[in-house]
Structures are given as structure tokens and as C-alpha cells.
Amino acid sequence: MLKLDSDILNTIAGIKDIPIGAYNIRKNGAAMGRHSTENIEIIPKQDKPGIDIIVKPFTKGEDVHIPVILTETGLDDLVYNDFYIGEGADVKIVAGCGIHNCGSEKSQHDGIHSFHIGKNARVKYIEKHYGEGTGTGERILNPTTVVNLGEGASAEMEMVQIKGVDSTKRDTEANLEKGSKLLITERLMTHGEQYAESNVTVNMNGENSSCRIISRSVGKGTSVQRFHPIVKGNAPCRAHVQCDSIIMNDAKIASIPEIDANDGDAQLIHEAAIGKINSDQLLKLMTFGLDEEKAEEVIVEGFLK
Numbered sequence: 001m002l003k004l005d006s007d008i009l010n011t012i013a014g015i016k017d018i019p020i021g022a023y024n025i026r027k028n029g030a031a032m033g034r035h036s037t038e039n040i041e042i043i044p045k046q047d048k049p050g051i052d053i054i055v056k057p058f059t060k061g062e063d064v065h066i067p068v069i070l071t072e073t074g075l076d077d078l079v080y081n082d083f084y085i086g087e088g089a090d091v092k093i094v095a096g097c098g099i100h101n102c103g104s105e106k107s108q109h110d111g112i113h114s115f116h117i118g119k120n121a122r123v124k125y126i127e128k129h130y131g132e133g134t135g136t137g138e139r140i141l142n143p144t145t146v147v148n149l150g151e152g153a154s155a156e157m158e159m160v161q162i163k164g165v166d167s168t169k170r171d172t173e174a175n176l177e178k179g180s181k182l183l184i185t186e187r188l189m190t191h192g193e194q195y196a197e198s199n200v201t202v203n204m205n206g207e208n209s210s211c212r213i214i215s216r217s218v219g220k221g222t223s224v225q226r227f228h229p230i231v232k233g234n235a236p237c238r239a240h241v242q243c244d245s246i247i248m249n250d251a252k253i254a255s256i257p258e259i260d261a262n263d264g265d266a267q268l269i270h271e272a273a274i275g276k277i278n279s280d281q282l283l284k285l286m287t288f289g290l291d292e293e294k295a296e297e298v299i300v301e302g303f304l305k
Helices: 003-013 279-287 292-303
Strands: 022-027 030-035 040-044 050-055 060-070 076-085 090-100 107-117 122-132 139-141 144-149 154-161 167-176 181-190 195-204 209-219 224-233 237-247 252-255 258-261 266-275
Touching (some): 022 050, 030 040, 040 060, 050 060, 060 107, 076 090, 122 139, 154 167, 167 209, 181 195, 181 224, 209 252, 279 292
Parallel strands (some): 060 090, 090 122, 107 144, 122 154, 144 167, 167 195, 209 237
Antiparallel strands (some): 022 030
């Protein structure tokens, strides 16, 4: 692989070399490499761009890597990926997209991911977005994620946008059955004139299902962020939504958590906070010899961990 490709892969998916295990690496709209294992099969779709990832029941301790790389300016890439996780399986899936745009036209990737997680199965899903390049063309990422959790299943979903993405609109929908659990963690930083929007809808349809949504973001420059999580308690269930943001310079941030109880035994909580960097923290770091800019950087890095 080219050095550039290796750098992007390592940033978005922790891959320095071709990984061991199941993987599908997509570059500029085409497969760059693909490998299945005895327990995890990756099959290209026949009717549209994308793949089916099929995990056998009771598969344990295996990983799947499915990064996307865009290095061509003017490319508009659309992909559909469907994950079928068998009963009792326990796997980690690492995805994400890196765009390197040195041209004058926009480069865009829209990934549509659907998860079908079987009874008592467990999935950890990590998705990272990253953009770079010296060109004037925009770097755009619009992910759509649908998660269907079967009885007793659980999913931990970590969504990270690192830097360099000019515009992103993320739509996430989750449907929870009896006893299922969902944890969504979003970490985001925007700067310059960037725009980021995230809409999350969780339908808690099963008894004793539970959900936690955690959003942490930092807005710099004149960037704009909008976060709108909606949790619908349609059965006896528990949910907690937490949105925390640091606003800097002339950025604009809107955090709009919404909870909708449709059952008398639904327990739903939401909280949101937007504010500046704590001046006491800033002063303390500056007494250690850091200038104000470096002190702010240290606080932001810690906040987004």
C-alpha cells in the first residue's frame, strides 16, 4: 500500500498493515482487498455497491475491519453494508472513512450500515471519520446507521469524527427488543466553517431494554453543530441521554435531547450542557508553564477522550 493509504488506515481503523482476520478495504469506490474467515464471511452485493458481513452464531473474539479511503477529488461514493450477527456471537467491528482531497471538487462518501444482531449477541462497533488534503474541494461524509437488537442482545457503538471533515450529517436509528442494551458514544470536533449534524432515534420496544447516549463535542472557529437525540420508551425500559459541549471562538452549537415515554414504566432521563473551557483549569495548566493555546489543546484532548 502507499504510505498515504497506510497513514489513513491507521488513523481511522488502527491498521498499519493488512489485518489478520476478516476485512474489506475499499478505495475510491472499489475493493482494495477482502478476506473472510471460517466464522465471518464477507460477500459483495450483486444489486448495489456494498457488502454483506455474516457472522456465524457463537463466534467469539474475532474482529472485522471495513475501512474506506477516498483519494480522488470529485468522487461521490455510496455504499450499503449489512451486518448479520448470529445468536450468541461476540465480535468487534472497526469501520470509518478517510478522505484525502487535494483537488478543487468535493469528495463525498455516504455509508449506509444496517445491523441485525441476533439473540444474546454482542457487538462493539467503532467508526472514525477523518479528512485531510491541501485542495479547495470539500470533504463530505454522511453516514446512516440502523441497528436492530434482538432479545438480550447488546451493542456498544463509538462514533468519532477526528478532524478535517467539512460537512457531515449522521442519521442513526436503533430498535431494541426485550432485555437488549445499547450504548452510543459520539465524539466530535469542528473548526473553521465546518458543519456537523447528528440525529439519533432509539425505539425501546422491549421490556427491560436499556439505552445510554453520550455526546461530547468541541466547536471552534465559526463552525456549526447540531445534535438531536430522541429516545422513545414504548415498554418498561431505562434510558439516559447526556450531551456535553465546549464552545470556542464564534462557533454555534445546538443540543436538543428529546425523550418520549409511551409506557407508564419507562424511565427516561436527559441532560445537556454547553459552555466555555473552565477558566480555573486553564489557569492551573498555565501555571505549569503552558501558554494559553497549548493549555486549551490539553483540555480539549482530555474532554474528547
